[in-house]
Amino acid sequence: MNTAHPDETLLIFTRYPEPGRSKTRLIPELGQERAAQLQRRMTERVLARATALAKTRTISAHVLFEGGNEALMQSWLGDGFHLRPQIPGNLGARMAAGFLDAFGSGASRVVAVGTDVPGLTADHLADAFDALATHDVVLGPAIDGGYYLIGLTRHRPQLFVDVPWGSEHVQERTLSLAASAGLTVALLEPLTDVDRPEDLDVWERANRISVIVPALNEAHGIAAALERVASQESVELIVVDGGSTDATPEIAAFFNAMVVRSQKGRAIQMNTGARHATGGTLLFLHADTLLPDGWPALVHAALDMPRTAGGAFQFRLDGRFRGARLIERLANFRSRRLQLPYGDQALFVRTAVFRALGGFPYLPIMEDFAFVRRLRDFGAVRVVPRPAVTSARRWATKGVVRTTLINQLIIAAYFAGVPPQVIARLFRR
Numbered sequence: 001m002n003t004a005h006p007d008e009t010l011l012i013f014t015r016y017p018e019p020g021r022s023k024t025r026l027i028p029e030l031g032q033e034r035a036a037q038l039q040r041r042m043t044e045r046v047l048a049r050a051t052a053l054a055k056t057r058t059i060s061a062h063v064l065f066e067g068g069n070e071a072l073m074q075s076w077l078g079d080g081f082h083l084r085p086q087i088p089g090n091l092g093a094r095m096a097a098g099f100l101d102a103f104g105s106g107a108s109r110v111v112a113v114g115t116d117v118p119g120l121t122a123d124h125l126a127d128a129f130d131a132l133a134t135h136d137v138v139l140g141p142a143i144d145g146g147y148y149l150i151g152l153t154r155h156r157p158q159l160f161v162d163v164p165w166g167s168e169h170v171q172e173r174t175l176s177l178a179a180s181a182g183l184t185v186a187l188l189e190p191l192t193d194v195d196r197p198e199d200l201d202v203w204e205r206a207n208r209i210s211v212i213v214p215a216l217n218e219a220h221g222i223a224a225a226l227e228r229v230a231s232q233e234s235v236e237l238i239v240v241d242g243g244s245t246d247a248t249p250e251i252a253a254f255f256n257a258m259v260v261r262s263q264k265g266r267a268i269q270m271n272t273g274a275r276h277a278t279g280g281t282l283l284f285l286h287a288d289t290l291l292p293d294g295w296p297a298l299v300h301a302a303l304d305m306p307r308t309a310g311g312a313f314q315f316r317l318d319g320r321f322r323g324a325r326l327i328e329r330l331a332n333f334r335s336r337r338l339q340l341p342y343g344d345q346a347l348f349v350r351t352a353v354f355r356a357l358g359g360f361p362y363l364p365i366m367e368d369f370a371f372v373r374r375l376r377d378f379g380a381v382r383v384v385p386r387p388a389v390t391s392a393r394r395w396a397t398k399g400v401v402r403t404t405l406i407n408q409l410i411i412a413a414y415f416a417g418v419p420p421q422v423i424a425r426l427f428r429r
Contacts, residue, residue, distance in 0.1 A: 008059045008129050009107040010050055011098045013086070014043045014115045016068025016076070029197035038203070040076075042194070043115045047077065052122040052304040057129070060107070064098050092160035095150070103155045111138070111151035118206035119191040119280075120148065122306040131186035137178050139171070140188040146170040148191055156181070206280045209296055210236040210351070212273030213257075214266050218287035219246040221391065226255040228291045235296065236279050240269040248287075266343070267360040267367035274351075274359055283348040284368075288391035290318075291346060295386075299348050302382040309379035310349035310372075312341035312388075319392030332383070339381040343368035344390040353378055 015022055019032040022039035030038065050061045062082040065073050073083045084101075086094045095112055102110040109132040111125065117140075124140060128151045131138040137156070140149030145168030150159075158181060163173050178185050192202045211229045215222055222239075229237050239252035242264030252259050262272040270284050281299060285291065292298070292313065302311040315331040317324045335341040347368060357374055360367045375381055 007106060007108040009102040009110045010059050010061045010125065011102060011110065011112040012046055012050065012063045013112060014063060015039060015066045016072055018067050021067055025195055026197060046113060046115045046120060048304050049120060049122045049125060053125050053306055056306050091165045092163050096157045096160040099152060099155050109153060111149060113149045116193045116195060117148040117191045118194060118203045122304055124188055126306050127188060135186040136183040138186045138188065139174065141171050141190040143190055143192045144168055147174065148193055149188060205278060207234045208236055208279035209281045209283055209299060210238060210277035210279035211283045211285055212270055212277065213239045213285050213287055214269035215239055215244065215248050215287045216242040216264055217244045217246045217248060219248045219251055222248060222287040223251050225285060225287055225290055226252065226257060230255040232296050236277060238273045238276055240273040242269050265364065267362050271359040274354060280351055281348060282351050282354050283346060284343060285346050286344050286390060289344055289346055290389045292386040292388065298384045298386055302384050303350060305382060307379045308382055309353055309375050310347065311382035311384060312345035312347050313384045314387040315345050316387035316389045317392040318389050324392065335383045339376055340372055341383060346388045349375065
């Protein structure tokens with residue numbers, strides 16, 4: 001259900017991505033075209049988060065731009081946002097004018113952000129608006145001493161005067177001005193912005209998805225799964241081999257995967273892969289599961305939703321045997337209604353959340369079930385409405401009725417407190 005706040009306004013300060021005029025401090029490293037492309041991608045990333053926020057609460061989103069003109073901006077961004085050029089002057093004057101217009105239009109809570117902080121999420125925006133229910137000012141501190149977000153409950157022009165914009169003292173000076181005015185200030189999580197060449201790795205990590213594939217003697221089918229991953233940009237592929245005696249490691253190396261050796265055991269292997277990952281998002285993929293086309297964008301879109309801890313894809317089997325569709329319907333009902341997807345649905349989660357949870361519990365079975373139950377404490381577990389297709393070999397070998405019965409008995413035993421080691425032995429039998 002949407003939380004109605006029609007008096008909330010989000011101001012997004014950006015620049016039209018014109019080569020030679022965008023991200024000028026990065027031009028020596030990237031060149032004019034790539035710097036402008038980075039400006040475009042950064043802006044679109046923030047707008048995606050604003051769009052995700054607008055699905056859960058009513059906000060008015062305004063894009064205040066430099067460079068270009070309204071026609072160019074509309075051609076780029078479409079009709080989903082209010083577009084307005086920034087006034088001339090320094091950053092303080094431009095932000096003060098933006099707040100003045102927003103409050104003059106009837107807003108009672110206004111939040112302003114830039115577009116150069118890749119770690120900014122819809123949750124940060126929601127937290128900022130929520131903080132303004134109890135504070136006069138909300139500030140998102142940047143690691144370099146500035147701030148990436150500021151929110152107000154009324155126009156406070158004094159917060160934008162005599163501030164050394166572009167220096168490491170912006171945040172300190174703003175807090176001092178707020179204290180002098182007797183204003184209460186809420187602080188969000190500190191984040192890193194991307195202004196200098198040495199900051200580029202922050203952007204790359206934030207966009208990178210590390211795909212971790214635990215494998216043991218999967219040479220017969222792993223190539224198809226790896227091909228779907230290796231063909232994508234901004235993806236890190238890690239295959240954690242549990243001691244294969246077939247060509248699994250060689251096939252993984254052919255697809256330019258990082259091959260990591262580990263003790264066998266799915267939880268052990270997935271946690272080992274996570275320790276080697278450098279991406280801001282982790283996706284755990286079974287070696288016999290195929291991700292859908294366009295899966296990276298689907299993952300990012302799901303995680304952009306506010307109050308989201310992680311997610312997975314819909315479940316589909318690659319066989320057309322009797323009972324297959326019933327199995328899929330039951331699995332997808334469980335995933336959506338109970339927020340309990342299993343590992344064969346390609347679980348994904350932000351790296352920071354995964355580490356806060358301590359990774360997968362070291363269980364010989366049902367490590368995915370136990371992990372997702374804990375993940376729900378961090379937020380919603382979203383199910384992407386596109387299927388990951390997994391091999392039906394287990395159902396085909398053991399039969400639909402028998403396999404389904406075994407799965408339900410395993411869950412019942414787990415909730416009954418039967419030790420996982422005992423459940424694993426029974427499952428193998």
